[in-house]
Amino acid sequence: MSDHFKQSPPFHPGMTVGILGAGQLGRMLALAGYPLGLRFRFFDLAPDAPASHLAAQMVADYNDYAALERFATGLDVVTYEFENVPVAAARWLAERVPVYPPPQALEAAQDRLAEKTFFRKLGIPTPPFAAVNSLADLQAAVASISLPAVLKTRRGGYDGKGQFLLREPADLEAAWTALGGVPLILEGFVAFDRELSIIAVRDRDGGIMAYPLVENHHREGILRLSLAPIPPPLQHGRVGQGSNRQIWDGGATLEVDAIGYVAQAMQALNYVGVLAIELFEVGGKLLANEMAPRVHNSGHWTIEGAVTSQFENHLRAILGLPLGATTALGHSAMLNIIGTLPDPAAVLSVSGAHLHLYGKQARANRKLGHITLCAADPETLARRLARLQRLITDFPQQ
């Protein structure tokens, strides 16, 4: 099952980590890794990428093997911050340098059908789904899954792109016209109570640690707000009514399920590093939506909100260092800064607010940064969140 052709060297300060993708996730990995004495080299087609401000970046395409060869020379380990790295490139690198997480995790995560099939095989509950390669397939899938349902491209597509919501039979042809021609998947539409995510990290010896379960709020398919640890479902008024859990156990029941799922997935992939699984909560049960074989936007709160950040733990895992505690320090919120920058001075004047800008030019729907907001208790967090909310354009109403 192992993808690791190259043996992993023992950790020593001064090791150079190669990262495929030089976006904000790579940037935050480097910021977490410099204190461990590490050096970084990035690979990304986009020049002036966020990570290039603080480390060397090679500007090249993932299919340029001469460039990959130069990139790999002298690296001690390679990882990625972008799950659409071509699997062939990752495997080619893995013959030369240890690559974590294993390329097979990329493969499983890049195709929604493979991903859901992988979950199902492990007994991890998912929404109903079916492969769609023709209009006839689509009609059969709708008959079996029933409407509403969501037609999605199997590959590519993120932040809500490449999706079509089918509400009634008349929508089928429009959906097929919009997306057909590439492999598709139909998924049953889930009227979820809320969206959650579980982020865990697995070390090279198979040891696993999980962060507290996170509650996520999306709009237009883009993550806007994460809350960790998850608040009680009834706090929000609109969620949890379907649940029969009258007494809030702090999310422990959900967390046990979620940790079980992510641990199973990591074990099956012989995973090393941070893995995130996005989940739907429906009537007190969890359904796995998708996984990301990398550090995850819903884990950014861990920089200030947990004993060890997801970024540092990802590096510790791939370098064979002991994992750090994933315990939350109080209660945290993570607010994405999308499209427009709020006044930095106003943000920083909110107690417990930590600003993280990615060094990008502002552009509609672009993730420009995030704010971690920390507080000792949920009431203080809510008060501070209300202050921040007024500063951020398009902040979701709770």
Place this chain on the structure above:
Amino acid sequence: MSDHFKQSPPFHPGMTVGILGAGQLGRMLALAGYPLGLRFRFFDLAPDAPASHLAAQMVADYNDYAALERFATGLDVVTYEFENVPVAAARWLAERVPVYPPPQALEAAQDRLAEKTFFRKLGIPTPPFAAVNSLADLQAAVASISLPAVLKTRRGGYDGKGQFLLREPADLEAAWTALGGVPLILEGFVAFDRELSIIAVRDRDGGIMAYPLVENHHREGILRLSLAPIPPPLQHGRVGQGSNRQIWDGGATLEVDAIGYVAQAMQALNYVGVLAIELFEVGGKLLANEMAPRVHNSGHWTIEGAVTSQFENHLRAILGLPLGATTALGHSAMLNIIGTLPDPAAVLSVSGAHLHLYGKQARANRKLGHITLCAADPETLARRLARLQRLITDFPQQ
């Protein structure tokens, strides 16, 4: 009184900060500043300096004005991480770019006589001192201050270098032979209960925030261990017996005094940024030993141990951003890694330990990194500290 010939621009992400000195303090400033969207450029004579791993560095001498000119071009603000930057270079830069802290702070801190005179003028208590420019001066100073006393060079000298302890009259000539020829200062030897430091930050509008008082342990003139907030004096057995404070007030009395002193010093200098004052505690009273017009080794614990680190607050101050809370998150220890690197994996396996390596080659008495150790209460901190203590060569016995 102002040194600022150039008006300070309002903050915007993407500003470039120039830093004189590219050692570990500069490195940690950059790590704190990237999340604010800042860019960095360093100036240091030593190639491959710790900060050069994560930002551009100009390798040149501080007296090379052509290099300083190139360095200054395009910078939005300049600061320093090294207090022996020539004042003339800082003033020259201040005519071209806003420089914080003001060069007059450098001037006051570079000369031990000017520094102690500055403290005395403000009513900040110091050990007795006198200028020494001849053997006759030294004899007169010893007669007035009495022995034991410490003869020091007025300039240069750090980590205990350039000092001579005079125990008896016979030591005078040896001391004069060892250090004479440059301007000197004789200081009364202080049989202190313990060494403390106060670190505070002042913004461009004169607003001041102080971190909790820190207890410091030196050996061979080099800081080894800091504890924050300061523990009760009796906890260590060997200190505080001279104190008549039977009930420990959490250091509040000492802290009020210390904050008063640092605030006075900052106001007098029209200071902007982080300032540290090293203090002696003697019988429940404080004496100012010296000040550092920069982020300080005894403040490294603030990276994980305080809401906002000294590095981020220094940048916020010089950029005109609101200061962040200086509150401690529980109890912290900072252990310097001197000369020899402990096993990183063993360090990281201690709960609450955070490793900070500076990317330097190991060498005797060299500061290679530090460890921040955090805990919710002093008992847990002490237990974890005992574990770390066994991993670090030359760790001071408590």
